[in-house]
Amino acid sequence: xxxxxxxxxxxxxxxxxxxxxxxxxxxxxxxxxxxxxxxxxxxxxxxxxxxxxxxxxxxxxxxxxxxxxxxxxxxxxxxxxxxxxxxxxxxxxxxxxxxxxxxxxxxxxxxxxxxxxxxxxxxxxxxxxxxxxxxxxxxxxxxxxxxxxxxxxxxxxxxxxxxxxxxxxxxxxxxxxxxxxxxxxxxxxxxxxxxxxxxxxxxxxxxxxxx
Amino acid sequence: xxxxxxxxxxxxxxxxxxxxxxxxxxxxxxxxxxxxxxxxxxxxxxxxxxxxxxxxxxxxxxxxxxxxxxxxxxxxxxxxxxxxxxxxxxxxxxxxxxxxxxxxxxxxxxxxxxxxxxxxxxxxxxxxxxxxxxxxxxxxxxxxxxxxxxxxxxxxxxxxxxxxxxxxxxxxxxxxxxx
Numbered sequence: 001x002x003x004x005x006x007x008x009x010x011x012x013x014x015x016x017x018x019x020x021x022x023x024x025x026x027x028x029x030x031x032x033x034x035x036x037x038x039x040x041x042x043x044x045x046x047x048x049x050x051x052x053x054x055x056x057x058x059x060x061x062x063x064x065x066x067x068x069x070x071x072x073x074x075x076x077x078x079x080x081x082x083x084x085x086x087x088x089x090x091x092x093x094x095x096x097x098x099x100x101x102x103x104x105x106x107x108x109x110x111x112x113x114x115x116x117x118x119x120x121x122x123x124x125x126x127x128x129x130x131x132x133x134x135x136x137x138x139x140x141x142x143x144x145x146x147x148x149x150x151x152x153x154x155x156x157x158x159x160x161x162x163x164x165x166x167x168x169x170x171x172x173x174x175x176x177x178x179x180x181x182x183x184x185x186x187x188x189x190x191x192x193x194x195x196x197x198x199x200x201x202x203x204x205x206x207x208x209x210x211x
Numbered sequence: 212x213x214x215x216x217x218x219x220x221x222x223x224x225x226x227x228x229x230x231x232x233x234x235x236x237x238x239x240x241x242x243x244x245x246x247x248x249x250x251x252x253x254x255x256x257x258x259x260x261x262x263x264x265x266x267x268x269x270x271x272x273x274x275x276x277x278x279x280x281x282x283x284x285x286x287x288x289x290x291x292x293x294x295x296x297x298x299x300x301x302x303x304x305x306x307x308x309x310x311x312x313x314x315x316x317x318x319x320x321x322x323x324x325x326x327x328x329x330x331x332x333x334x335x336x337x338x339x340x341x342x343x344x345x346x347x348x349x350x351x352x353x354x355x356x357x358x359x360x361x362x363x364x365x366x367x368x369x370x371x372x373x374x375x376x377x378x379x380x381x382x383x384x385x386x387x388x389x390x
Contacts, residue, residue: 011222018229030237031373
């Protein structure tokens, strides 16, 4: 996982322009072009001063680091998945609901495992095609919608947010199921190997079990 | 990241709206101050309205003298002018009423002068004094600062940038007195 740090400028300097204009209009006469120029100069000075005084806010974004496999299809899928995983983290960073943040973390963790596995096992890429083309983008789309309406408190906004919060568990299940399906071939091979090994050991009398 | 960008966009939009409305408020506030200053020449203390009220007082005195020698019908026009002056509230109506009053006073003076010696010398003197006072008041009104203040106000609210907010904030021009 790569941790990316983004610097975000404060919006206070922008609002200070408005505040400067309000104060100017309250205190001074304002009807000539010169009055507007003075107000603009004062607000520009205030903006610049606050722009440099107020420190940038640092936001950390962790992005999964996948190595290219050389398989074009697999690399394309992993690259797209990587972008969507990044989007999940951005959404997580900007919403306020703690439970939903934890659930997004879980989605991100499972998603990272899926794409990490595909990057190491490119032959498994076709089995996550539907997940990559539909389920994951839809999940991101729904969570983006949540992010957009997060600040609103109307009836529709609240109902929609509640629905999304409830449906997130289904998304987590789907992600886990996808990971499980992805690992099926691998686990099947391992189980078969274990069974063969146990059979051979038993035939040679090395299993430690007595007949 | 999108949310951060959208919050920044919102901040700029809100700021632009604040700047627009505070500019409009500033213009409206300044215009109201200038308007009050100009109107004080028209309707405050020592204003045109007060001078015209004094003038109507002199016109009443002229009627009183005229009634000694003339019929009610002869002074009727001046009475109507006085009423018109009292009911007129705006500068343009006051100006028109004043012109009419001057006209009627002149007519009445001519009428009284036509009576010759029938009018007592003391009344003649008093009449001359009243007419002199009326003319003095017109001189005072002509030197009033109302028109120049009203013109300054009108120029201010009709020039850019104030004119951009004029209609939105209901800023109106001021009538001039007699121009």
